Amino acid sequence: MKYPISVELVEKSRISEVDFSNLVFGRNISDHMFVADYIDGEWTDCRIVPFGPMLMSPAIMALHYGQAIFEGMKANKDAKTGVPLLFRPEMHIERINRSAVRMAMQPIPDEIFMNALNYLLDIDRAWIPESEGSALYIRPHMFAIDATLGVKASDNYRFVIMTSPVGPYYPKPIRLLVSEKYVRAFPGGVGFAKAAGNYGATLAPAAQAKEKGFDQILWLDGIEFKYLQECGTMNIMCVIGDTVVTPNLTDTILAGITRDSILHLIRDIGLKIEERPISIHEVIEANKSGELKEMFGTGTAAVLSHVSEFSYKDEIYTLPPLEGRKVGPMIKKVLEDYKKGIQPDKFNWLIPVKKTILITSHK
Template sequence: MDLSTVQIPVERVAHSKRSEVDFNHLPFGKVVTDHMFICTFRDGSWQDPRVVPYQPISLDPSAKVFHYGQTIFEGMKAYKDTEGKVWLFRPEDNQRRLNISAKRLAIPEVPKEIFMEGLKTLLKTDQDWIPTAPGSSLYIRPFVFASGKGFHASPADEYTFIIACSPSGPYFSGKVSVRIEETYSRAADGGVGFAKAGGNYAGQFYPTQLAMADGFQQVVWTDDHHHEFIEEAGAMNIFVRIGNTLLTSPTSDRILDGVTRKSILQLAEDEGIPTEVRKIRVRELVEASQNGTLKELFGAGTAAVVSPISSFGYQGKRYELPDLENSYASQFRKRITDIQYNRAKDPFGWRFPVE
């Protein structure tokens, strides 16, 4: 395939189901659009990229995704401004990160031309599905999985790359309460915590269920050695404000290099907010809460953008966060979403037109 001139054929649905959807009441990730992009890796190359009607996937029971977990994904959004133009937010960062994940899981990397052209063709095909209600967007899920057959414990010889979309309302509403994890670990040194691998998230569900049973909405993950340092908040990067300084953990084998995380750090620098990228001890959080210098905790990720944390639990005690009128979380959320929805200037070149 000549990747310099990727052509994406489109097979359109006979009848759109868009009229059946209530765009004023969209649950997150439940509704899917009419079409999806699909491409297959076989015989040593990615081939047959196309947009087709959204449909079930037929797989052999011995498909290696079921047995050895070779599956990765990304999370992105498309936005429509008041003039009807469609925008993406830093999509090339997602494309690069997908391939970082692919390399770690011995999955063939997806060429940039296939990723970007497939994404743009799909969005132009389903652009009427991009919602315009406040806080709504089109959630985009690119993912790759081992569709090759065989029970032998080895990488597959065939893979499938799909991009599917879901018009969605806001991911979170209001603040959340979190518990700092002291028993379970999300990831370990030398592992795949930095990759968006499906198994990373499967392993989070049980500890999160335990936290929810105790009245929390999410878990703050800590290091796998001594549970001494905070690392992520649920499926998001975590930020801490002590005094006027913004702190976040450095990326590593265990921590995802989040697109929203990078954007917040750039915005903080742009606004002159002092920042520190370093390890953050749980004890430092507790002491800052006790002496009144802990001002904010919030998660950052594609789905929620910014998710403020109202309290955290640790060793059986709950610590409340103050309710600030002009929080960093609200400032960052507004600046990012104003760029995403083309409501403000984009001095960083993050906004990407779908034309």
């Protein structure tokens, strides 16, 4: 191993404090975290330690100039063997490294990322919930740690992975407000990166949408305020006639791994797909003519969220009821089953967690 990992186990696990029948997204962090530092030009000191606070200078550059990026992924246990399964981790490595390059940060070597996931999930495998629809959410993130106030790229970084058991996501179909004022991302900007600031910038518009009774914002492009981009923190797909239509990827859209997986699965069952610009006017016309059969958001947290209504220029457009929908509900089930090894791993997306040399008992 080029990057050996040291392990310090918790003295006493906190797992008995967790109510696995009522998991609130992100509330319970598992016993251990992985930490590595990029210091003086190299990744070093890879370690698994008990999850807890870190001592940090208020001058670290991540807090001031926003060099902070993250990923969101999930692991499940194989429904038959109980082995923890990672879903397309290489896609998350590629994406965090695209984010790193755009934010002038240090890419993380594949070996560190993969071994960290393997160790962490092996050690905290008891935290992977098994009930229908639940999973272990995994949050890798990296931030600038130079404590200096000059505006420049930091020289040193910290990479951390923590995990959190999350429950089934049973939200009602969502109501979207098409934003005519705010933009999530701009050409030439950082919308394709999972940069922390992208999320901070959406919180006030999202709160305003909530106040008006909507669940999420349907983001349009920032130049013409015409083309669909994403909804909330999900990619967006529409079923128009017999075709699944989704915006083609640009630098203003985060390349969702759920999006990519769903497109593979849809293609595999022989449905038509178009990845192209979709104007809000086309969607409204399709809704009026009855051709807009379904609309849904895709992302790791919810897998697939059905859209029931959207509002544009104070007009509400209602989609057909869930009961009549075919593509969204079917593909959601296929993808959820796939992640638990219930479907054959046709695309080689599942990476089983290997037993590390450690005895994984909680003291």
